[in-house]
Amino acid sequence: MYKLQPKSTEEVRKAVINALTDNFTLEIVGGGSKRGYGGPIESDKCLSTSSLSGILEYLPNELVLTARAGTELNLINEVLKENGQELSFEPPDWGPLLDNIAANPTIGGTIAANLSGPRRFTSGAARDHLLGLEMVTGRGEIIRTGGKVVKNVTGYDLCKLLAGSFGTLGVITEISIKVQPAAEKVRTILIKNLTDLDGIKLMSEVLGFSYGINGAAFLPKSVVGKSTVDYLRNIGASALALRIEGFADSVLVRSQELRERLRGFGDIEELHYKNSRVFWKEIADVSFFHSTGNFLWKVLLPPASGAAFVHKLRSQLSFNHFFDWGGGLVWVQMSEDYKGIEASLIRSVAKEFGGQGILVRGSASQQSLASNFEPLDPDLALLSKKIKEAFDPQYILNPGRNLSGTS
Amino acid sequence: MKMPDPDEAAIARREDLIAALRGILPDSDLITERAALRPYECDGLTAYRQMPMVVALPETTDQVAKILGVCSGLGIKIVPRGAGTSLSGGALPLADGLTLGLGKFNKILDIDYDNRCAVVQSGVTNLAISEAVAEKGFYYAPDPSSQIACTIGGNVAENSGGVHCLKYGLTTNNILGLECVTAEGKIIRLGGKRFESSGYDLMGVLTGSEGLLGVITEVTVKILPKPEVAAALLLGFPTAEAAGDCVASIIGAGIIPAGMEMMDRLAISAAEDFISAGYPTNAEALLIVEIDGPSVEVDFLANRVEKIAKDAGAESIRVSQSEEERLVFWAGRKAAFPAVGRISPDYYCMDGTIPRHALSRVLNSMIEMTHRYGLRVANVFHAGDGNLHPLILYDANVPGDLAKAEEFGAEILKLCVEVGGVLTGEHGVGVEKRDLMSFMFGEDDLKQQQRVKCAFDPDQILNPGKVFPTLHRCSELGRMHISGGKLAFPDLPRF
Numbered sequence: 029m030y031k032l033q034p035k036s037t038e039e040v041r042k043a044v045i046n047a048l049t050d051n052f053t054l055e056i057v058g059g060g061s062k063r064g065y066g067g068p069i070e071s072d073k074c075l076s077t078s079s080l081s082g083i084l085e086y087l088p089n090e091l092v093l094t095a096r097a098g099t100e101l102n103l104i105n106e107v108l109k110e111n112g113q114e115l116s117f118e119p120p121d122w123g124p125l126l127d128n129i130a131a132n133p134t135i136g137g138t139i140a141a142n143l144s145g146p147r148r149f150t151s152g153a154a155r156d157h158l159l160g161l162e163m164v165t166g167r168g169e170i171i172r173t174g175g176k177v178v179k180n181v182t183g184y185d186l187c188k189l190l191a192g193s194f195g196t197l198g199v200i201t202e203i204s205i206k207v208q209p210a211a212e213k214v215r216t217i218l219i220k221n222l223t224d225l226d227g228i229k230l231m232s233e234v235l236g237f238s239y240g241i242n243g244a245a246f247l248p249k250s251v252v253g254k255s256t257v258d259y260l261r262n263i264g265a266s267a268l269a270l271r272i273e274g275f276a277d278s279v280l281v282r283s284q285e286l287r288e289r290l291r292g293f294g295d296i297e298e299l300h301y302k303n304s305r306v307f308w309k310e311i312a313d314v315s316f317f318h319s320t321g322n323f324l325w326k327v328l329l330p331p332a333s334g335a336a337f338v339h340k341l342r343s344q345l346s347f348n349h350f351f352d353w354g355g356g357l358v359w360v361q362m363s364e365d366y367k368g369i370e371a372s373l374i375r376s377v378a379k380e381f382g383g384q385g386i387l388v389r390g391s392a393s394q395q396s397l398a399s400n401f402e403p404l405d406p407d408l409a410l411l412s413k414k415i416k417e418a419f420d421p422q423y424i425l426n427p428g429r430n431l432s433g434t435s
Numbered sequence: 436m437k438m439p440d441p442d443e444a445a446i447a448r449r450e451d452l453i454a455a456l457r458g459i460l461p462d463s464d465l466i467t468e469r470a471a472l473r474p475y476e477c478d479g480l481t482a483y484r485q486m487p488m489v490v491a492l493p494e495t496t497d498q499v500a501k502i503l504g505v506c507s508g509l510g511i512k513i514v515p516r517g518a519g520t521s522l523s524g525g526a527l528p529l530a531d532g533l534t535l536g537l538g539k540f541n542k543i544l545d546i547d548y549d550n551r552c553a554v555v556q557s558g559v560t561n562l563a564i565s566e567a568v569a570e571k572g573f574y575y576a577p578d579p580s581s582q583i584a585c586t587i588g589g590n591v592a593e594n595s596g597g598v599h600c601l602k603y604g605l606t607t608n609n610i611l612g613l614e615c616v617t618a619e620g621k622i623i624r625l626g627g628k629r630f631e632s633s634g635y636d637l638m639g640v641l642t643g644s645e646g647l648l649g650v651i652t653e654v655t656v657k658i659l660p661k662p663e664v665a666a667a668l669l670l671g672f673p674t675a676e677a678a679g680d681c682v683a684s685i686i687g688a689g690i691i692p693a694g695m696e697m698m699d700r701l702a703i704s705a706a707e708d709f710i711s712a713g714y715p716t717n718a719e720a721l722l723i724v725e726i727d728g729p730s731v732e733v734d735f736l737a738n739r740v741e742k743i744a745k746d747a748g749a750e751s752i753r754v755s756q757s758e759e760e761r762l763v764f765w766a767g768r769k770a771a772f773p774a775v776g777r778i779s780p781d782y783y784c785m786d787g788t789i790p791r792h793a794l795s796r797v798l799n800s801m802i803e804m805t806h807r808y809g810l811r812v813a814n815v816f817h818a819g820d821g822n823l824h825p826l827i828l829y830d831a832n833v834p835g836d837l838a839k840a841e842e843f844g845a846e847i848l849k850l851c852v853e854v855g856g857v858l859t860g861e862h863g864v865g866v867e868k869r870d871l872m873s874f875m876f877g878e879d880d881l882k883q884q885q886r887v888k889c890a891f892d893p894d895q896i897l898n899p900g901k902v903f904p905t906l907h908r909c910s911e912l913g914r915m916h917i918s919g920g921k922l923a924f925p926d927l928p929r930f
Contacts, residue, residue: 034545048915089683090790110526112689142631149630155639156608167915169879177788178601179820179860181594181643182868183877183883183902185607188639197635232549236571238660240728274711285729330628332549356630376840382627402633412635414890419883421915431634 030072033079037162037170037201043075044199044424045168053427056195058098058137061123065141066194066389067400069428070100077136077216080201085176088113092159092176093435094204097136104135108207116208117154118145120312125324127388136200145312146243146271148333149235149353156252157206163190166420175386176204189415190424195426197419211273212299216243216299216307219290221265224248228335230268231292235354236330239286243271244354246334251350252314269299272309311352314359323362323390325374329383331356335424341377360385371398399433409433436483436866438900441531444752448509449488452533455505456491459498465538466490475534478519478583480867482837486529487514496614496622496652503650504620507534512896513618515646517558517589520581522784523865524646525593525901529787537588540652541759543567550628552611553658557588557651561595564656573658576603577799579861580769585751588651594643596861598694598725598768599811601819603659605861607642612655615641618892640887642777646864646877646898648891666737667764669837670744671751675699677792678720681747684820685724688743690736695727695819696768699798702775702813703767712767722749722818723768724914725761758913772826779811779828783840787851788822788860800850801825808843810836822860823851849874864902872904881886881905 032054034040043195049056052072057063059078077098085094088111095104101119110112119138123131139161144153160174173186190197222230225245233242247255247267255261272283287296299307317324329337334355341347341360348361360374375386383404389397404412412432416423456465467489477484488511493499502763508511512532519526528534540558548571549554555564561582565574572780578597579585585595590606591613603609610681612626630697641648672678678697685692698706698714698721707714714721726736737754743753755761767774775782791795798814805812811828825847829840848858848868852875858868872881881903888895889909 040667079866087790087792089687089879090631092790133706142636152604152608155629155636158603163884169883171883172876173863173880173884175788175855175857175875176789177821177856177860179788179817179822181605181861182858183594183639183864183865183872183881184887186640186884187645188607188636188642189887191639192631192636209686209691212689235551236548236660238572238729246650273736275732277735278729281731282729314801324643328629328631330550330552332547332548353630365503370463383629384633386633388661404634407617407623408634408637411617411623411637411890415635415637415887417913418886421913435547 030074032073032075034075040075040164040199040201041168041170044164044166047073047424048168048422050109053424055157056199056426058134058140059100060131061121061128061133062137062141063128064126064128065122066429067395068392069426071427075199077134077199077201083107084202089206091178093207094176094202094206095135096202097200098134100132100134101138102132109210113207114210114212115205116147116151117157117180118147118312119143119154120145121369122313124318125314130374135203136207138190140193140195146245146308146352149244149356150242155188156204158187159190160204161187161190161204162202163200163202165198166422166425171198172266174204178206194429194431196429196431197425199425205302213276214271214273214301214304215279216285217272217286217290218297218299219268219272219293220262220295220297221264222268222294224335224338227266227268228351231354232332233322234270234286234289239282240272240274241270242273243269245269245309246351246355248350250348251316255307255310257299257307257377259297259299259303260307268427269307297368307338316350317348317359317361323370323394324388325360326386326388327358327360327374327378327383329358329378329381333360333381333383334358337377337381337383337391341374344373368397375402401431403433436870438529438691438866439906441529445531446488446509452505452509452511453489455509455840456489459501459505460493461676464492464494466492475516475528478521478524479719480524480527480865482565483524483527483866485528485530487534488530488532490534490536491866492536492539493729494760496616499652500620500622501652502617503537503618507619507894508897510894510896512899514898515592515650517586517592518560518584520585520589520856521593521863521865522786523859523863525863525865525866527866529900535650537586537652540588544653547628548573551658552628553588554653554655556653558586560744561585561590568658572661574661575656576609576659577606581785587654587656590653591642592644592646593650593863594604596822598696598817601695602693604692607639609657610638610642610654612639613641613651614653615649615651617649618894626655645865645902647888648897649901650676664730664733665725665727665761666733667761668724668737668740668744669714669717669753669764670722670749672720672747672749673718675720675798676840678722679750679791681722681744681749682791684747685740685744688739690739692724692819693725693727696723697721697816697818698768698771699814701811702771702815705774705778705813706767707773708776710767710770712763714767720752751752768815775813775826775828780830780832783827783829783844785823785825785827785844785847785855786859786862787848788820789851789854789856791818791821793854793856796921797823797850801847804843804846808839810840810843817860820860825930845871866901868903870904872902875899882907882912889913
């Protein structure tokens with residue numbers, strides 16, 4: 029397909045104006061690592077932000093970084109690391125998960141998909157760290173919103189609409205984002221051999237105390253075996269993982285106190301620096317399900333309902349799963365043949381518990397049978413359609429990626 | 436500041452409106468008498484006053500939906516109001532509008548400790564949420580100074596902050612779900628007890644929309660386990676620059692304090708005269724740095740901050756030795772506004788945010804401005820996040836003083852934008868900064884924001900005259916202007 033690679037915001041604007049005047053549609057791509065997430069796109073041309081790259085401003089003491097949208101996360105992470113800082117929402121790399129192995133995630137794509145890692149339940153999502161942006165809307169206008177300071181309520185927060193809009197409202201060209209000091213030390217406490225139900229219950233309990241736990245995942249035995257961390261893989265039982273980060277002295281005392289509280293619930297182990305990093309990256313990138321099966325769901329639930337959801341779904345389907353975000357995120361993966369009823373089953377059971385399901389990975393035929401995103405009720409769908417048309421009235425951006433579909 | 440001309444035809448329909456409202460609300464929920472309307476004529480920005488046409492105080496979401504349906508049918512404008520503590524005139528009534536008070540939405544519906552959230556009606560006060568969950572050691576993090584009175588619905592509408600938002604975020608980072616009523620009277624529910632939802636983040640854009648996009652009736656908030664302990668350091672500096680350097684070094688050392696406040700000499704002495712908190716009145720700048728968390732961490736970080744402060748040239752350093760002492764340290768800061776009220780008949784509170792490195796430039800310019808305008812300024816400053824609250828002292832009884840104070844304020848805010856900051860950090864645009872919006876945004880930027888308004892409220896009946904300096908008709912905003920070419924098949928539906 030013909031690929032446009034604008035080198036400036038003005039060139040992006042021209043490309044969009046051309047699309048409007050010559051009546052063609054555009055697929056918007058950053059690094060392409062999440063291509064396919066949200067369903068296939070059928071467009072006339074592809075607009076890549078890969079030539080819109082580079083960090084424009086980074087003032088560590090201001091905790092703010094501004095970069096062009098096509099800047100690779102790797103570069104941003106590296107520069108932040110040199111200054112002892114990081115993006116605290118732990119943006120994952122879903123390239124391998126979505127079979128886009130050679131592609132590198134960009135900051136623009138991360139924001140457009142509002143993707144966040146294990147810290148999401150305490151530190152917030154990508155959208156919570158986005159301070160301002162520049163975009164070219166589907167109307168061909170260059171728009172700025174937000175700013176470069178952490179405290180700002182001037183005008184509508186259009187940043188929130190753009191985060192998670194999957195390129196359907198505008199082509200993001202520049203992003204200002206909040207950065208945070210990186211932790212000095214990290215410890216992961218593992219409790220072995222709990223059931224799903226006991227694991228989630230225990231997580232709910234300890235997250236109610238001020239240990240500052242900022243990673244809380246539960247892996248059934250079948251998934252533990254897929255970790256590349258030897259220490260974990262060899263456990264041969266389920267594992268509840270709780271992460272504590274911060275200044276060294278504080279981490280040591282807090283993890284000791286947490287271990288005391290967990291005494292009696294099961295055997296306890298600890299992952300230290302390197303293993304800990306690898307393990308939470310596996311969780312963020314959903315590495316356990318990279319090459320297994322073709323059918324993967326991200327189910328968002330009130331955290332304490334995670335296990336009950338799985339239990340209920342288990343009576344009707346067979347699947348692999350693990351929990352992140354203290355139980356608030358359940359990954360559901362199926363290897364067997366697709367029967368066509370899974371989508372409605374997963375969504376109806378999730379709904380019973382106040383949750384929603386997103387089809388993250390599936391074959392083309394699977395994706396044609398179920399909408400990728402949770403269908404909206406009619407009033408919300410209508411409102412969302414009006415939002416879409418406020419930014420992209422001619423539906424030229426990412427056609428087929430439907431965020432305003434009805435149930 | 437000029438409000439849009441009242442619509443005489445709408446005012447002529449007042450009796451029809453009242454009759455329709457009587458069909459929805461009991462008499463006790465409807466205010467139509469002039470004397471009883473008086474308390475609603477302004478909010479926390481008392482410089483501007485306007486009597487509303489009618490005040491409705493519904494008790495259920497259904498009633499709100501019906502009222503909005505009636506107003507939408509009659510073409511009557513609506514001004515939503517929580518506790519009326521806005522400092523930007525967000526709840527300033529309209530002569531041709533209904534003021535919709537949410538004060539009777541005061542029930543806490545569900546406290547869910549397992550999911551660490553609470554579902555509350557929008558008229559519940561900010562502090563009441565923390566009080567309701569305190570028994571189990573939880574609290575709601577954002578703590579605007581008006582938290583004893585302001586409502587959570589108002590907090591959502593304004594995206595309120597507080598002294599702890601550097602570490603814990605603003606309202607938008609601390610809510611999970613909303614129920615709200617659209618201009619057309621439809622009840623919509625967004626989010627829930629889960630962390631994320633499919634579709635555009637309508638909750639995100641409603642938060643901070645200043646009552647222009649919908650009427651918030653219910654909020655699901657995150658609640659957090661209370662930090663084990665907190666300690667405050669009181670640091671006196673010989674110059675504002677030294678205090679500013681200290682703030683930068685603290686953050687540079689990887690420390691994110693729970694709160695970091697700065698006061699200038701005038702604010703220090705006003706507060707000290709009022710509260711006797713033991714502030715160093717000879718200091719040019721005072722920093723209060725609060726550290727919270729597990730006690731081991733608090734001790735460790737308090738030591739580190741103390742050392743950083745010494746290196747930055749602090750001339751007086753005190754670390755709170757007890758909870759009582761910590762509260763005394765804060766008492767002066769928390770009473771800074773009324774304290775300044777004691778040394779001046781009136782004051783005008785500004786709310787710009789700047790990148791912190793621009794602090795001394797902005798403070799020096801402000802000193803120059805005080806000479807030029809002949810008005811004093813006391814500075815209270817959320818130092819951690821760069822949010823300035825200059826208090827301009829004036830006397831409303833001196834003719835021309837208010838206008839001078841407003842002009843002074845506008846110049847400060849323009850300077851904030853010039854150095855890379857923004858017009859408002861937490862108080863909102865409202866009517867106060869409405870006419871300054873074009874200093875920060877281009878015309879296209881503002882039009883795009885108004886297109887979002889049109890998606891929610893095509894007839895623009897919700898809180899018009901606030902936030903945007905120019906009103907455009909939605910039909911005009913929807914039009915495409917493509918230069919150098921024409922749209923092919925503009926009427927073709929595309930999906």
